[in-house]
Amino acid sequence: DVKVTQSSRYLVKRTGEKVFLECVQDMDHENMFWYRQDPGLGLRLIYFSYDVKMKEKGDIPEGYSVSREKKERFSLILESASTNQTSMYLCASTGDRYEQYFGPGTRLTVT
Amino acid sequence: EDQVTQSPEALRLQEGESSSLNCSYTVSGLRGLFWYRQDPGKGPEFLFTLYSAGEEKEKERLKATLTKKESFLHITAPKPEDSATYLCAVQAGNNAGNMLTFGGGTRLMVKP
Numbered sequence: 001d002v003k004v005t006q007s008s009r010y011l012v013k014r015t016g017e018k019v020f021l022e023c024v025q026d027m028d029h030e031n032m033f034w035y036r037q038d039p040g041l042g043l044r045l046i047y048f049s050y051d052v053k054m055k056e057k058g059d060i061p062e063g064y065s066v067s068r069e070k071k072e073r074f075s076l077i078l079e080s081a082s083t084n085q086t087s088m089y090l091c092a093s094t095g096d097r098y099e100q101y102f103g104p105g106t107r108l109t110v111t
Numbered sequence: 112e113d114q115v116t117q118s119p120e121a122l123r124l125q126e127g128e129s130s131s132l133n134c135s136y137t138v139s140g141l142r143g144l145f146w147y148r149q150d151p152g153k154g155p156e157f158l159f160t161l162y163s164a165g166e167e168k169e170k171e172r173l174k175a176t177l178t179k180k181e182s183f184l185h186i187t188a189p190k191p192e193d194s195a196t197y198l199c200a201v202q203a204g205n206n207a208g209n210m211l212t213f214g215g216g217t218r219l220m221v222k223p
Binding site: 004031033042043045048050058088090092094097098099100101102103104105107 | 142145147152153154155160198210213214215216
């Protein structure tokens with residue numbers, strides 16, 4: 001079974017803090033993705049990576065950066081957290097037949 | 112621009128009452144259409160991939176079908192444990208990086 005894990009299920013941070021969200025997949029997948037999910041707005045792509053040290057902006061990259069130093073690990077960084085970044089963050093990786101497998105999600109609250 | 116529209120937004124069923132969820136799409140050369148189930152507070156769980164019109168996939172009480180413009184997720188004799196949000200997504204053939212475009216989802220509630 002494909003397994004995608006995320007470092008935290010729940011996270012509470014203060015405005016202005018630097019926040020790291022970690023994602024690890026165990027299936028040697030090339031592509032990894034970070035989304036945020038908000039009520040009424042659905043899933044929105046923040047960044048994706050198709051190889052180690054490679055990254056591409058998604059639909060809403062502002063205020064975020066990413067890091068992929070190893071194939072199995074993809075990190076999302078909030079350089080200076082703001083209240084409008086309170087959301088559910090989902091990591092995914094792509095299988096052989098293009099379907100994406102998701103992690104359990106991190107519910108981030110910025111106060 | 113690729114677009115995915117799901118209907119209805121919410122659906123209430125009695126246990127055993129069969130129904131269908133709709134996913135309409137416009138995409139430049141469909142590479143695949145994907146169905147996911149999402150429980151509250153959790154990540155989406157992959158259900159099916161459909162690649163071409165006429166294709167069907169089944170899993171327990173769920174059956175997904177595909178035409179050139181839409182996909183249906185048929186739920187036969189649903190149970191309360193089928194209650195969840197069902198998401199549809201498409202992938203275009205000219206898509207670098209295997210990105211998906213998601214619909215807004217259908218929230219299904221099955222009452223005992």
